[in-house]
Amino acid sequence: MIKIKDKQFSVFIEEKEIQASISILAQEINHHYKGQEVVFIGVLNGAFMFASDLLKQIDLDCSISFVKVSSYKGTNSTGIVHELIGVNESLKGKNVVILEDIVDTGLTLDKVRVLLGAEHPNTLKIATLLFKPDAFLGKQEPDFIGLHIENKFVIGYGLDYDELGRNTRDIYKLTEENKNMLNIVLFGPPGAGKGTQSERLIEKYNLKHLSTGDIFRANIGGGTDLGKLAKSYIDKGQLVPDEVTIDMLKSEVSKYPDAKGFIFDGFPRTNAQATALDQFLASQDTSITAMIALDVPEEELKERLKKRAESSGRSDDADPKIIENRIAVYRKETEPVKTFYQAQNKYIAIDGVGTMDEISERLYISVDRLN
Numbered sequence: 353m354i355k356i357k358d359k360q361f362s363v364f365i366e367e368k369e370i371q372a373s374i375s376i377l378a379q380e381i382n383h384h385y386k387g388q389e390v391v392f393i394g395v396l397n398g399a400f401m402f403a404s405d406l407l408k409q410i411d412l413d414c415s416i417s418f419v420k421v422s423s424y425k426g427t428n429s430t431g432i433v434h435e436l437i438g439v440n441e442s443l444k445g446k447n448v449v450i451l452e453d454i455v456d457t458g459l460t461l462d463k464v465r466v467l468l469g470a471e472h473p474n475t476l477k478i479a480t481l482l483f484k485p486d487a488f489l490g491k492q493e494p495d496f497i498g499l500h501i502e503n504k505f506v507i508g509y510g511l512d513y514d515e516l517g518r519n520t521r522d523i524y525k526l527t528e529e530n531k532n533m534l535n536i537v538l539f540g541p542p543g544a545g546k547g548t549q550s551e552r553l554i555e556k557y558n559l560k561h562l563s564t565g566d567i568f569r570a571n572i573g574g575g576t577d578l579g580k581l582a583k584s585y586i587d588k589g590q591l592v593p594d595e596v597t598i599d600m601l602k603s604e605v606s607k608y609p610d611a612k613g614f615i616f617d618g619f620p621r622t623n624a625q626a627t628a629l630d631q632f633l634a635s636q637d638t639s640i641t642a643m644i645a646l647d648v649p650e651e652e653l654k655e656r657l658k659k660r661a662e663s664s665g666r667s668d669d670a671d672p673k674i675i676e677n678r679i680a681v682y683r684k685e686t687e688p689v690k691t692f693y694q695a696q697n698k699y700i701a702i703d704g705v706g707t708m709d710e711i712s713e714r715l716y717i718s719v720d721r722l723n
């Protein structure tokens with residue numbers, strides 16, 4: 353995610369997808385103009401990166417120059433006059449391809465087409481990296497199109513917001529934050545009571561409970577490949593690798609597009625997971641509202657886990673050595689995640705010792721303050 357001035361943008365099209373679509377465009381153009389000479393004309397400022405990457409893959413005899421469209425208030429009937437700055441050579445009889453970074457309404461492009469058409473080229477075509485069909489009001493669609501995109505405000509890879517943000521490899525879209533969602537990370541060491549309290553929170557606030565531990569255990573029960581993999585780590589009290597856990601969590605969140613919010617229980621457990629969660633939620637136009645930590649002293653944790661082992665049937669609860677290891681992993685890998693949310697002013701700690709009702713009451717007070 354990046355911030356420019358007052359706005360947040362999340363990754364929309366990754367570099368590799370941009371480059372793959374440019375390769376296909378280059379092949380189409382090479383094929384279309386085989387054996388002919390082409391003059392490429394990039395429309396500044398946005399098209400500079402696209403023009404540069406595309407031209408590297410053109411194997412025709414070609415030249416390139418750049419134009420700027422300037423508009424000023426004139427005295428004709430429309431009031432606005434457009435002119436092209438930078439056309440220094442004669443285009444008469446040439447095959448001209450205009451390069452655009454994006455075509456949305458297409459109105460400027462219509463002007464460029466008319467102005468360049470007046471130079472009497474042999475052929476005049478348009479190649480654009482991005483095309484927004486839903487916004488298009490122009491007369492004629494571009495001839496070569498890299499990617500069709502929805503009607504979102506995009507920046508990066510040459511495209512700007514107030515002249516900023518052109519210098520990125522990926523393309524970003526404006527996030528329209530869904531302010532109504534309540535997304536809480538319930539945090540605390542093993543045995544802190546996250547599972548129990550999550551159940552109460554989802555009931556009271558009508559949220560969805562996502563416990564990565566529960567999802568792994570369901571997979572182990574179901575004998576899936578993911579379950580087999582997870583079991584090999586869980587049984588040793590180690591963390592399941594980030595990549596596996598992150599992918600699994602994303603696919604779980606995606607199952608509930610209409611959720612009012614989520615309680616994340618047992619996730620994120622590493623800084624890499626926290627970063628991935630932020631990026632993923634931003635791509636869904638939402639974010640973490642708060643991390644609420646249940647504070648419980650270590651001795652009490654061990655007592656609770658010992659008790660839980662009698663009834664939970666969890667192999668990782670049964671062996672004191674594995675419990676020790678889980679707590680050690682928590683201190684080393686998971687506790688630093690607190691700093692991640694503190695830096696965003698989203699960290700809240702509450703006393704996790706007391707009756708279940710007392711702890712719930714403290715949680716409700718914290719959550720109500722968030723709204």
Ligand code: AMP
Nearest residue numbers: 564565585586590591592597618619621
């Ligand atoms: P829990 O039920 O949250 O105590 O999780 C039980 C076990 O599942 C943990 O000790 C880890 O081995 C694994 N696990 C659960 N959540 C995660 C996560 N976010 N990242 C890595 N491993 C996890």
